[in-house]
Amino acid sequence: MEIELNSPFAAELVKAQTALMQVIDPELYVNIVDLGLVYGVDFTNEAKVKVTMTLSTPGCPMGDAITGGVKNALETVFPGREIEVNIVWEPRWNYHMITDEGKAQMGLE
Template sequence: MELQISDPYFSEKSEIMTALYQVNDPELMVNIIDLGLVYDIDLSIPGQIKVVMTLTSKGCPLGHAIEQGVKNAVNEKFPNANVIVEIVWDPVWTFEEISAAGREQLGF
């Protein structure tokens, strides 16, 4: 996910993304931002932060742990927000989504 400086929520989304760098996929031990799992952060509803993301596979056994990690990380920065994590499967996640930093951490 790339932020646009023209986004009216640029500052808040930057803070959220910084927090999400602390959430690791427990199997790969790489954060969800560098893995390319976060597709969008929606702040259009006051008091609500929706993180639209995917997982590396539909059968991810630790998906709930990742979701809870996202909620915890975002609530740490925005304690009064209602954090919603929406898991989507379209577009399908692929290894091409991994950032250069993520590839380095994985040894690619």
């Protein structure tokens, strides 16, 4: 999840990113931002926060918990706005999407 500082929604994006870092993938024990699961957050609709994200594997039994966690986290920081979570499978998540911080947390090489 990359944030461009000249984006008109930079402040919201930082707020969203901080909130989403509280959502942990219970299988991998790393937050979903550092895992690279969050592809983007859209604030163009004032009544809505639209998250585009993926899961590490389709049919993951933890998928429901993770998407619920995303809604919980964003409802807390953006009260009154509808939270929409759009799961996509393209691009397919792979290990190269994990940030350096995420890799360090997982003890990867």
